[in-house]
Amino acid sequence: MTPSGKLPRVVILGCGFGGLFAAKSLDGAPVEVTVVDRTNHHLFQPLLYQVATAGLSAPAVAAPIRNILASQSNATVICGDVQRIDMARRAVVLDGDDEIAYDQLIVATGATNSYFGHNEWEQHAPSLKTLDDAYEIRRRVLLAFEHAERETDLAKRAAWLTFVVIGAGATGVELAGAFAEIARHTLRGEFRRFDPRNARIVLVEGSDRVLPTYPASLSEQARLQLESLGVTVWLGRQVTGIDERGVQMGGDTLVAHTVVWAAGVAASPLGASLEVPRDRAGRVIVGEDLSIPGHPEVTVIGDLATLPWHQPPVPGIAPAAKQMGSYAAHKILQQLKGQSVAPFCYKDYGMLATIGRNSAVAVLGKVKLSGYPAWLLWLIAHIWYLIGFRNRIIVMIDWAWAYWTFERSSRIVTGERRRP
Amino acid sequence: MTPSGKLPRVVILGCGFGGLFAAKSLDGAPVEVTVVDRTNHHLFQPLLYQVATAGLSAPAVAAPIRNILASQSNATVICGDVQRIDMARRAVVLDGDDEIAYDQLIVATGATNSYFGHNEWEQHAPSLKTLDDAYEIRRRVLLAFEHAERETDLAKRAAWLTFVVIGAGATGVELAGAFAEIARHTLRGEFRRFDPRNARIVLVEGSDRVLPTYPASLSEQARLQLESLGVTVWLGRQVTGIDERGVQMGGDTLVAHTVVWAAGVAASPLGASLEVPRDRAGRVIVGEDLSIPGHPEVTVIGDLATLPWHQPPVPGIAPAAKQMGSYAAHKILQQLKGQSVAPFCYKDYGMLATIGRNSAVAVLGKVKLSGYPAWLLWLIAHIWYLIGFRNRIIVMIDWAWAYWTFERSSRIVTGERRRP
Numbered sequence: 001m002t003p004s005g006k007l008p009r010v011v012i013l014g015c016g017f018g019g020l021f022a023a024k025s026l027d028g029a030p031v032e033v034t035v036v037d038r039t040n041h042h043l044f045q046p047l048l049y050q051v052a053t054a055g056l057s058a059p060a061v062a063a064p065i066r067n068i069l070a071s072q073s074n075a076t077v078i079c080g081d082v083q084r085i086d087m088a089r090r091a092v093v094l095d096g097d098d099e100i101a102y103d104q105l106i107v108a109t110g111a112t113n114s115y116f117g118h119n120e121w122e123q124h125a126p127s128l129k130t131l132d133d134a135y136e137i138r139r140r141v142l143l144a145f146e147h148a149e150r151e152t153d154l155a156k157r158a159a160w161l162t163f164v165v166i167g168a169g170a171t172g173v174e175l176a177g178a179f180a181e182i183a184r185h186t187l188r189g190e191f192r193r194f195d196p197r198n199a200r201i202v203l204v205e206g207s208d209r210v211l212p213t214y215p216a217s218l219s220e221q222a223r224l225q226l227e228s229l230g231v232t233v234w235l236g237r238q239v240t241g242i243d244e245r246g247v248q249m250g251g252d253t254l255v256a257h258t259v260v261w262a263a264g265v266a267a268s269p270l271g272a273s274l275e276v277p278r279d280r281a282g283r284v285i286v287g288e289d290l291s292i293p294g295h296p297e298v299t300v301i302g303d304l305a306t307l308p309w310h311q312p313p314v315p316g317i318a319p320a321a322k323q324m325g326s327y328a329a330h331k332i333l334q335q336l337k338g339q340s341v342a343p344f345c346y347k348d349y350g351m352l353a354t355i356g357r358n359s360a361v362a363v364l365g366k367v368k369l370s371g372y373p374a375w376l377l378w379l380i381a382h383i384w385y386l387i388g389f390r391n392r393i394i395v396m397i398d399w400a401w402a403y404w405t406f407e408r409s410s411r412i413v414t415g416e417r418r419r420p
Numbered sequence: 421m422t423p424s425g426k427l428p429r430v431v432i433l434g435c436g437f438g439g440l441f442a443a444k445s446l447d448g449a450p451v452e453v454t455v456v457d458r459t460n461h462h463l464f465q466p467l468l469y470q471v472a473t474a475g476l477s478a479p480a481v482a483a484p485i486r487n488i489l490a491s492q493s494n495a496t497v498i499c500g501d502v503q504r505i506d507m508a509r510r511a512v513v514l515d516g517d518d519e520i521a522y523d524q525l526i527v528a529t530g531a532t533n534s535y536f537g538h539n540e541w542e543q544h545a546p547s548l549k550t551l552d553d554a555y556e557i558r559r560r561v562l563l564a565f566e567h568a569e570r571e572t573d574l575a576k577r578a579a580w581l582t583f584v585v586i587g588a589g590a591t592g593v594e595l596a597g598a599f600a601e602i603a604r605h606t607l608r609g610e611f612r613r614f615d616p617r618n619a620r621i622v623l624v625e626g627s628d629r630v631l632p633t634y635p636a637s638l639s640e641q642a643r644l645q646l647e648s649l650g651v652t653v654w655l656g657r658q659v660t661g662i663d664e665r666g667v668q669m670g671g672d673t674l675v676a677h678t679v680v681w682a683a684g685v686a687a688s689p690l691g692a693s694l695e696v697p698r699d700r701a702g703r704v705i706v707g708e709d710l711s712i713p714g715h716p717e718v719t720v721i722g723d724l725a726t727l728p729w730h731q732p733p734v735p736g737i738a739p740a741a742k743q744m745g746s747y748a749a750h751k752i753l754q755q756l757k758g759q760s761v762a763p764f765c766y767k768d769y770g771m772l773a774t775i776g777r778n779s780a781v782a783v784l785g786k787v788k789l790s791g792y793p794a795w796l797l798w799l800i801a802h803i804w805y806l807i808g809f810r811n812r813i814i815v816m817i818d819w820a821w822a823y824w825t826f827e828r829s830s831r832i833v834t835g836e837r838r839r840p
Contacts, residue, residue, distance in 0.1 A: 057477035
């Protein structure tokens with residue numbers, strides 16, 4: 001109880017993995033929870049690339065937040081844009097100047113994409129963070145093939161049939177692998193004026209290997225699997241420009257009408273309003289209990305937080321965000337009881353990245369897997385962790401269907417059609 | 421064969437039910453078929469209202485045209501906007517001034533919505549024709565409840581919780597019934613500051629009964645079923661204005677932030693470029709073989725055509741468009757053999773409209789059904805006719821799940837968020 005006799009108010013900003021696990025960990029606790037998110041849904045981010053590549057429908061990877069939390073009677077869900085955090089008054093200011101007061105604040109607004117100071121590249125090379133981003137990428141990729149069918153000039157057609165993914169982290173690798181499958185398998189036999197198998201998928205990476213956060217041997221395995229799927233992998237190439245013609249790398253131009261950006265991540269701009277030290281990517285430097293200096297009532301978790309004191313470093317992946325969310329909830333409840341907590345400690349269950357059909361890499365402690373066993377593990381893990389029983393069934397059917405038929409279930413284009 | 425020795429070129433504009441059935445009926449025939457559509461997908465229009473009401477995902481009711489026609493080797497699919505038809509030169513002009521020459525043209529571009537000269541109403545009251553329309557309606561309906569949760573002023577909250585559907589044809593009835601289910605069942609228990617069951621769904625109709633094209637006794641059954649679902653039905657009310665406050669009917673204003681237009685239909689504007697007589701709704705008046713006066717090589721089918729010589733009148737529903745599509749293909753093939761065809765004759769298999777869970781009405785010749793038997797018939801018919809084996813399975817699972825749980829699978833909001 002607070003001095004006023006009311007239940008302590010815990011406000012959670014953002015309902016990704018971190019925010020959702022914080023909220024759920026407070027179920028039944030003597031606190032009032034308010035979850036604020038810009039959208040109405042929790043997004044299962046690890047499968048978002050499948051929406052962008054027409055493998056799954058958007059509702060299969062997203063669940064309404066208020067449905068997930070419906071039976072948690074101490075939780076209120078608010079759909080709103082956070083404008084700023086007023087730490088002096090302990091209030092969050094939303095769009096329309098609505099205010100929500102807090103006793104404890106958990107900031108879990110995650111990361112957005114960074115074009116390294118070249119925001120003008122975004123219109124030519126969208127990136128993948130939200131469902132709207134996924135629709136946009138799906139639209140561009142599917143319509144590029146449609147344009148190629150209409151184009152009679154061979155050079156112009158080749159530009160429509162060249163797909164560039166910039167950045168070979170997990171998202172870039174997944175996208176490039178899926179684009180190759182679309183061209184080689186899904187669309188086979190559907191065009192009369194060209195063979196979609198001749199489409200060129202180029203994965204461009206600035207460092208000297210794909211999946212740079214993985215062990216070097218797995219990076220090499222991943223590169224070989226990508227190439228066997230038909231992806232051209234260019235390593236050690238720095239992008240110096242992107243425009244309507246294509247991608248510039250130093251003096252060379254790769255002519256392409258469809259470019260996707262998977263290279264840079266920056267922390268949510270809300271981090272800046274906390275007025276505490278941040279790292280180069282804008283992530284908030286948090287203490288051992290994930291709070292910020294001078295404000296024990298403000299906890300920052302997930303991709304927005306950086307933990308320089310933690311060894312080995314905590315990766316920016318879903319399991320880390322979930323663990324921080326649960327920890328933040330636990331810490332708040334312990335503090336209410338007047339008890340202290342041990343520092344946050346990340347428990348590493350491993351990392352998984354998929355490349356395509358039967359292709360993936362995985363690290364589980366000292367065990368490294370690649371190819372079919374890694375892919376099977378990836379499949380099971382992602383279905384297991386997908387929020388919502390119904391989504392799991394739909395995703396399993398979609399995947400089983402796609403596996404046997406090579407079709408992709410969500411090949412529809414909506415929104416404005418792009419002109420050549 | 422044409423005089424030049426090439427195969428006759430049949431160009432089909434629009435790939436709704438009419439265009440798709442015309443194309444499929446030409447499979448294997450000695451003609452070159454080109455199908456032109458603005459989108460990349462055939463839309464199963466009878467279930468579009470379920471996308472708008474969060475019951476189904478968009479990919480469940482749409483299938484890529486080139487996938488449907490992949491194995492039909494005489495068919496080419498072009499994704500493009502038809503700008504005009506040059507009948508003197510027998511060519512179709514697309515966006516970008518691409519041209520497609522034809523020997524036989526089938527125009528099947530259907531209908532669009534009409535605001536009876538009040539296009540300024542559209543921004544306040546979107547209508548339902550495309551997947552983008554369905555997303556827009558879904559977004560407005562779901563976000564209205566989100567706004568209501570944030571609103572503390574009771575009158576303002578009531579405006580967010582009032583949903584108006586204008587026009588009580590099949591689409592209007594289906595939308596109103598689904599909105600009522602969302603409010604009464606789907607969202608129950610998910611809001612903390614109001615009870616969604618208190619939302620008000622108003623169905624406004626200008627004539628004196630709902631489903632005016634159905635027998636009067638079924639109209640009355642439908643009205644009773646709507647009211648038992650919680651829909652307020654206002655008959656004989658003329659809408660005189662729609663703006664950001666709500667709907668004006670004479671001197672009265674119904675205050676509502678969410679209004680959907682299901683009242684008027686107008687033929688596709690492409691009909692005007694044919695320069696032949698049209699009816700008041702812009703539909704092209706066709707002869708007994710569905711061709712237009714002076715141009716036996718131009719056939720108009722589906723919702724774009726009107727057949728004043730046909731008794732009883734041909735309704736603007738999917739089975740009629742399909743029959744016209746098959747007839748047009750048959751006619752063209754007979755003419756190539758130098759044979760004539762009998763006039764088009766619509767075979768009436770009946771009409772079905774659904775209202776909600778266990779609620780529907782149906783006319784099958786002289787048999788009239790309503791309630792549960794009609795609903796079961798509707799369910800079977802719609803799954804049966806849904807294009808694509810996979811879509812049928814997904815839809816069945818979604819429906820079975822929704823039936824038992826009252827949940828709706830596609831409750832996600834994408835695109836720009838509307839402000840109060």
